[in-house]
Amino acid sequence: MIQVGVNGYGTIGKRVADAVAAQPDMTLTGVAKTRPNYEAEAAIRKGYPLYAAIPERADLFHEAGIDLAGEVEDMVMTADVVVDTTPSGIGADNRDLYERYDTPAVFQGGEDADVADVSFNARSNYDLARDDDVETARVVSCNTTGLSRLLTPLIETYGVEKSRVTLVRRGGDPGQTSRGPINDILPDPVTVPSHHGPDVNTILPDVDIDTLGVKVPATLMHLHSVNVTLDASPSAEEVRELFGDEPRLFLVPEETGIDGTGKLKEFAMDTGRPRGDLWENCIWEESISMEGNDLYLFQSIHQESDVIPENIDAVRALLDWEDRGTSMATTDETLGVGL
Ligand code: NAD
Secondary structure, X not given: OEEEEEEOOOHXXXXXXXXXXXXXXXXXXXXXXXXXXXXXXXXXXXXXXXXXXXXXXXXXXXXXXXXXXXXXXXXXXXOOEEEEOOOOOXXXXXXXXXXXXXXXXXXXXXXXXXXXXXXXXXXXXXXXXXXXXXXXXXXXXXXXXXXXXXXXXXXXXXXXEEEEEEEEXXXXXXXXXXXXXXXXOEEOOOOOOXXXXXXXXXXXXXXXXXXXXXXXXXXXXXXXXXXXXXXXXOOHHHHHHHHHOOOOEEEEOHHHOOOOHHHHHHHHHHOOOHHHOOOOEEEEHHHOEEEOOEEEEXXXXXXXXXXXXXHHHHHHHHOOXXXXXXXXXXXXXXXXXXX
C-alpha cells in the first residue's frame, strides 16, 4: 500500500484525501491543517488523522477540542508521497521539508512550473513522472488539465496546427466569499496571451496555442470556447467518436437539455456525485463542429475537481507503481469517473 499524506486541506486537499482513501492500493497517512475550522471538524468526523501544518498553532486545535496525530513533519516522515495542496506559492516554501525526508511530492498548478521535476497530466505525459530521477511532479491547473486532455487525442490522431482558446473563468470557488467580480466582466488578463497557453506548453511543448482569459461573476465552473486547426479534416462525427473513447471527456448529450454549467452541476448532484463534482471535461456534443480543418467546441471545466484523478495518477507515476492505463482505469473506477 502507498502511504499518502495530504498537506493543506482546502478545496483541492479535501477532495484528494477522499480520493486517496478510496484507492485499493493507497492509505491516507493523514491531512495537515493550519487551523481548527469546519474543514478540520469534517476531517475528524471522517476519521482522518489530523496533523498541525504550523506547529506553533497546535494549541489552537487543543483549545478547540481537536486531537492531533502530530505535526506536519511526522506526516511527511511516515508518508511514501505527500500531495501538497496548499495555496499558490506555499508549496514552493514546503519543498525543503519534503526534500529533508526524501519524500516524493505532488504539487498543484498554482505553483510555478519549476517547483517540480515535471509538470503532469496523466493522459498526456504519465511516463515522464515514472523516471527514476523524477521525485516531484506538478499537477497542472484545472484549465491546463482540461486543455491537455482535449488536445492530446487530437494531436495523436490528426495533428494540431494551431489552437485558440478563450477561457471564461469563474470569479471564485463557492466557498471563496472574498473573490469577485460580483457585477462585471473582466478581460483577465487584459494582455494576450493569458498564462494558460504557456502552461499547456509545460505538458505539450510542441503545441501552438494562444489563450485569452475573461473573468465573470460565477462560481460553478469555467467555460472554454475552443478553436483547433487540425492537420486533417475529419467530420464532426469522427471527432465526437474520438472524444467518446476518452473516459475523462464527457460529451454532454443534446437530449439531456443541459444548457449551461448550472444544470451540469445539478446533474452531478442528482446522480450522487460527491460534492457535485465533475472530474471530466464537459464538452457540449452539439457544439463540436468542423469547418474545413477547423474544429470548434465549448467545454466546461469544474475547477474544484478535474485535477483530482490526476493527483491520484501522479502518486502512482512518481513511485512507478503502475503503468498509465492501469492507474487511470483504477482511479476512474474507484471514483466513478466517466458519465
Ligand atoms: P484553498 O485555499 O481552498 O486550500 C488551501 C488550504 O491550505 C487551506 O485550507 C489553507 O488554510 C491551507 N494552508 C495555508 N497555508 C498552509 C501551510 N503552510 N501548510 C498547510 N496548509 C496550509 O486552495 P485550493 O483552491 O485548494 O488550491 C490549492 C492549490 O491547488 C493551489 O496551487 C491552486 O492554484 C491549485 N488549484 C486550485 C483549483 C481551484 O479552483 N480551487 C483548481 C486547480 C488547482
